[in-house]
Amino acid sequence: MKKKIGVYVCHCGGNISDYVDVEKVREEIEKDEGVFLAKTTMFACADSNQKDMVTDIAEKQLDGAVVASCSPKLHLLTFSAVAERAGLNKYNYIHANIREQASWAHSDDKVGATEKAIQIVKAAVAKVKRSNALEPIRVEATNAVAVVGAGVAGLRSAIELAESGSQVYLIEREFFVGGRVAQWDDLFVSNETGKELITRLYDKAMNHKNITLFTGAEIVENSGSVGNISLKVKVSPRHMKLNCDEGNLEKAIEVCPVEVPDKFNFNITTRKAIYHNFPGEYPQLPVIDMEHCTRCGECEKVCKNVDFSQQEEFLNIKVGSVLLATGYDPYEPKNDEFGYKTIDNVVTLPQFKRLVHYCDDKLVYKGKEVKNIAYIYCVGSRQVDGENKYCSRYCCTATIHAAITAKKKYKEIYNFHFNRGIRTYGKQEVLYDESSRMGDIYLQSFEDHPPVVSKVGDKTMVTIKDILTADKTLEVEADLVVLVTGMVPRQDNSIGSLLKVPKGRDNFFNEIHMKLRPVETVIDGVTIAGASQGPKNIMESMNSSLAAATKSFSLIAAGELALSPTIAKIDADNCEWCGKCDDACPFSALTKTDVNGKQVAVVNEAVCKGCGMCMPVCPSNAIELIGYTDDQIESMIDALVSTH
Amino acid sequence: MSEKKILEYDVLVVGGGISGGEAALNLANLDYKVLVVEKDLSLGGKMIALSKVFPTLDCAACITTPKVSEISRHPNITIMFSAEAKKIDKLGEHNFEAHVHQKPRYVNIDDCTACQLCEKACPVSVIDEYQQGLIGRKAAFIPFSIASPRAAAIDITNCTLCGACERACPTGCIDFTQTDLDYVVKAKAVVVATGFKLFDPLKIPRYGYGKYKNVITSMQMERQLAPTRPFNTILRPGDGKMPDNIAYVLCTGSRDKSVGNPICSQVCCMYSIKQGQLLMGSLPMADVTIYYLHIRAFGKGFNEFYEQSKEMGVEFIKGKIGNIKEKENGNLILRYEDIEEGKVKEAEHDMVVLSVGVMSNSEISDSFQGESLVLDDYGFIHQNDILASPSETNIDGVFVAGTATGPMDIPDSILSAGAASAETTSYLRRAVL
Structure with a gap:
């Protein structure tokens, strides 16, 4: 047991x-x-x-160290590094959390908080007395x-990683790249269209030898x-051979008898079962939507490139890191939320943007000019009753930009913004200013008094108690109501669940x-980028995707990784393979092996996370967590329950 | 004149705040040699001076100091303090030459133990900029308690050269023979992370800053709330009384064409709300009222934080402050338009905090020779390809990180620094290929 332990108790500048x-x-x-020594700091x-x-540890030859401060999530690594710099193995450093677990949790009871802090630190001291020097497990990194x-976000990360020298597997669930941005026309700030931006990124990615794209x-x-x-990657077939003859292809689409709502246009138009996303999409090859295809064979008759024999393929790839850039879904309003789906001229902001794309000289919806x-803001965001308490960040600017675009494109458009406080932060403010100068009307309500959309005869009316005119009730007759729907997490979270993010x-x-x-996420090697982490505009998504690329790359750049040695260890003498540990392991780190004719469990060191799930289920107590x-744990419990 | 010392690095990072530091660390971790040129005496920029940071309420020091210490001891990073890149010349691709001018500290950092005996001995008292002028400091001083490096410096402009500090110093680290140094720095790429300036509220005389003592800036309040605060509680400067009715004036110098700044500063709403929450903690009896135009709580967890502050009792009034007048007792009368009620009203508060905005700090653009570094309409560094490569500037090989591009909060600055380091890495790799 150690005899020269140094303990440092942190004020955290008052937090503790x-x-x-x-x-x-x-x-x-x-x-x-x-x-041996105890100090406050x-x-x-x-x-x-x-x-x-560092000086204390090195000069006084301390054999163990404890810092009692904040959560180890914040500073365990900081102080482990201090120990290492002083020549003390970092596993002889133990962290005691007296901020989150004592001072913050018991700010109403100073005496109790102090008592608890003492016991927490004593437990850490008890553990460090019994700790051993450990060396990391070294594994090769792909x-x-x-x-x-x-x-x-994904395209940009892929380009960056490829340029840094990594092999990149770009895995897209849809048959076309570009995600949401492909669906937008003019983008704010640059006036480039979504398609142009995607084209630039796609071309760059496809020209890079290190990038392999799967759609x-x-x-x-x-x-x-x-x-x-x-x-393991599942690749669904397009049912199209490469290098199609353009003319026949268009004909194949023409003859397809199936019509379904076009998701690319947020269902305001329809498409065939064999379809393009839009002219000039990437990759430039249509796809057959097998969910709706009736296998009538009409397309096959006019186009030789249709190929129903294509099968699902499974590929196995090996990577060092996974970068998630899975984006968001637009909030789908509930039935009758501000008249959605019950009043005929209520659409969402994404639908409106596609509508503006399709209407050339007049803005016409359902046959009416x-x-x-009327734009109704914060639909699905900042909910008072619903679950989405957050602000979706991009929508104020996106709406004002869309309203200005519509006003510039068509004559006599009158924009009424029913908002809850405009959030055009930063330089986006100038857009708000521009729209106000163009004559757009802003009306504002508080959270608890949202505007009401109702049908009066054949008219659609939007009513608001407007705080900008000292709480007057105002009414606007709207030819079109645009629900400014926020960003919500992807409904299909299968990748998140699979990787346990x-x-x-x-x-x-x-x-x-x-x-x-x-x-970075708590899952080692998995980084997150773009709107998958939270609502963001394009520039912010770019920043985060580049930052994520840097992190993913720096994890694997050295070609070797040092993994934590705090993993499970099997005592082969005691183990009588029963398989319970294998059942309990969430990482499949345990397998059966033969040692001198005896069946015992063995730990895959690179896979084990040291979570300890296997320990309590072992009937012969043959597993120890290094x-x-x-x-160590028993000594900590003794210290926690002792009175001093 | 002696010959300038020539130094060679892969990347020159201008600015040692949180963005420059993060970019430098990312690059250094990929084995690039980095020089950080910092004009102040410590790393950490504006962030290291903050109290707690929204929306998590982590103490800023807890987040900044370990980063800063990682930067300062990284074997691939060299830092020059009190230094400015005066001339930056692009001689060709991957070939930049910068002239760096370093002012003397008059203290040998390696020998200084930060014992503070020089501070005690120094007879000169001047205003402490780090504490936002709330208290004084000596001419021989340690910039602030969590400065990195934590070492003394001599403020030569105010020093009387009495020699008291030299005599008091036990390690003999004070050295008045130090002179200005000039270096020629060769680098393959440049990262500009020069941050921002705070709006100077003297430009809005009707708010009475500088005239009424109990009108302070949000940065002054930040210092009063910080763990390393000067008074260990919140005091109004006029008479040292603990305030119990504090007003915040949002958009001071932002969204205001009359002071030449039409844009929103992106952080003031949130830091004011945060200060409101912290004040509720340190002065439980005090009322806090935030006068605002629109609350911009847009980031992850921000709107929830705003809602929480309302539940805690922070009051929000939608209205623009017209002017502020002082009463004899030092209290202040705020005249404002209460938008919700459609009336012009007056309210009395015993302390007013001006939530000052984020302004560009664009002097660095003058340093570029030949091809000049283009600024945007608001004086921030122009982002050449904002939607695809946000850290690219108009000069190939010069990248920009953090608030040098425009107002942004800390999480966004860290991401922006990540982007700048990524793009710098790609640029550097092109030199190898």
Whole structure:
């Protein structure tokens, strides 16, 4: 057992010391057997204190160290690194959390918080006394990345990774790339169209030898761990041979008797079962939608390239990291939410944008010319009663931009914005200013008094208690009501579930730390980019996709990874293979092996995460978790329940 | 004149705030040699001075200091303090030459133990900029308690050269013979992360800043709320009384064409709401009223944070402040349009916080020789291909990170720095191929 332990109790600049008497904690800990020195510090994480700790550990030859501060999520790595710099094996450093677990949790009880902090630190000291030096497990890392989703974020990450020298598998579930941005015309700031932007990115990606694109593809199986991840990719057939004759192809589409709503246009138009997304899509090859195809064979008769014999394929790929850029879904309003689907001239913002795309000189919806447009903001966002408490960030600017575009395109368009406080943050403010100057009318309601859309005779009326005119009730007759629908997480979260990526309160993928590690997840090797992490505009998605590419690349760039040695260890003498550990393991890290004629469990070191799920189910107690041994944990429990 | 020292790096990063630091770290971790040129005495930029940060309420120091210490001890990163890149010349692709001018610190950092004896000995008191002028400091001083490096410096403009600090210093690290240094830096790429400036509220005389002592800026309030705060509580500067009715004036210098800044500063709503929450904690009896035009709580977790502050009792009034007048007792009368009620009203508060906006810090563009670095309409660095390569500038090989491109919060700055380092990496790889 160790005899020269150093303990540092952090004030956290008041975060701890406002509620926990850190000096008393120090005094109590100093009395513990084996504690050689105990100090308090204003900010344990500050550079100056880190230097002091390094000096202490090195000069006084400490054999163990404890910092009692914030959550290990924040600073375990910081202090492990301090130990290493001082020449102390980092597993002889133990972190005690007295901020989240004592001061913040018990800010109403200073005495109790202090008592609890003392016990938490004592438990850490008990553990460090019994800790051992450990060395990381080294594994080779594959310099390849699977980028999931080929919207703007995925395309951009793929290009960046390829240019850095990684092999990239770009896996798109749809048959066409470009995601949501392909569906938009003029984009704010650059005035480039969505299609132009996608074209640029697609061309760049396709010209790069390191990028392999799969469309109609999804990951169905996943095994291994960071550095060596094996993925099984299911690729659905397009039922089209490459290099089609353009003329015959158009004819094939023409003769198809099936008509279904066109998802690309958010169902305001229809398409055939054999279809393009839009002229000039990528890849430039139509696809047969087998869900709706009746196999009538008409297309086959006019176009030789139709090929119903194509089969689903499964590919196995090996990558070092996975970058998720799976995007978002537009919020789908509930039936009758602001008249959606019950009043005939109510559409969503994405539908409106496609409508403007298709209407050339007059804006016409369902045969009627549109003059007055009422935009209802925050539909599906900032919900008072619903689950979506968050702001969707992009919609204010997107709506104002769409309204200006419509006004410039058609004569006599009158825009009425029924908003809840316009959020054109940053430079986007100038757009709001421009629209106001163009004569757009803004009306604002509070959260608890949303506007009402109703049918009065054959007219659609929007009524609001408008706080901008001192709470007057105002009414607008609308030829078209546009529901400004926010961003929601993808309904189909199969990839998130498969990779076990955690979600935040808003149900988007969650980062480890918004400021310190904004594109990394708790699943080692899995990074997140773009709107999959939360609502973002294009520029913000680009920033996050480039940042995620950097992180994914730096994980595997060295060609070798050092993995944590705190994993399960089997005592082969005690193990009588029963398979219970294998059943309990969420990572499939345990397999059966033969040792001298005896069937025992063996741990795949690169796969085991050290979660400990296997330990309690072992009937012969043959599994120990390195770094969290029974002896260590029991000593911690003893310290926690002891009175001092 | 002596010959300038020539130094060679892969990347020159201008600015050692959180964006420049993050970009430098990313590049250094990929084994590029990086020089960070920082004009101040410490790393960490504006962020290291903040109290807690929205919407998680992590203390800013807890997040900044470990990053800063990682930057300062990274073997691939060299940092020059008190230094400015005066001339940056693009001689060809992957071939930049910068003239860096470094002012002397008059302290040998390696020998300084930050014992503060020089501070005690120094007879000169001046205003402490780091504490936003709320208190004073000495001419021999440690910039602030969590500065990196934590080492003394001599403020030579105010120093009387009395020598007291030199005599008091136990390690003899004070060295008045230090002189200005000039370096020629050769680099293959440049990252500009020069951050932003805060709006100067003296430009709006009707708010009375500088005239009425109890009208302070949000950065001054930030310092009063920080763990390393000057008074250990919140005091109004006029008479040292603890305020119990605090007003926030949003959009001070933002969305205001009369001061030449039409854009929204993107962070003021959220930091004001955050300060409101923190004030509720440190002054439980105090009322906090936020006068706003629109609340821009748009980021991840922001709207929830805004709703939470309403539940905690922060009051929100939609209205623009016309002017502020001082009463004899130091309290302030705010005249404003209450939009909801459609009336012009007056309200009395005992302390007013002006939520000052984010302004461009564009001097760096003057340093570029030959091809100049283009700015946007608001003085921020122009993003050449904003939707596909947001950190690209008009000069190939010069990338931009963080608030140098425009107002943004910390999470966005970190992402922007990530993007800048990614694009710099690609550019550098093109040199190899």
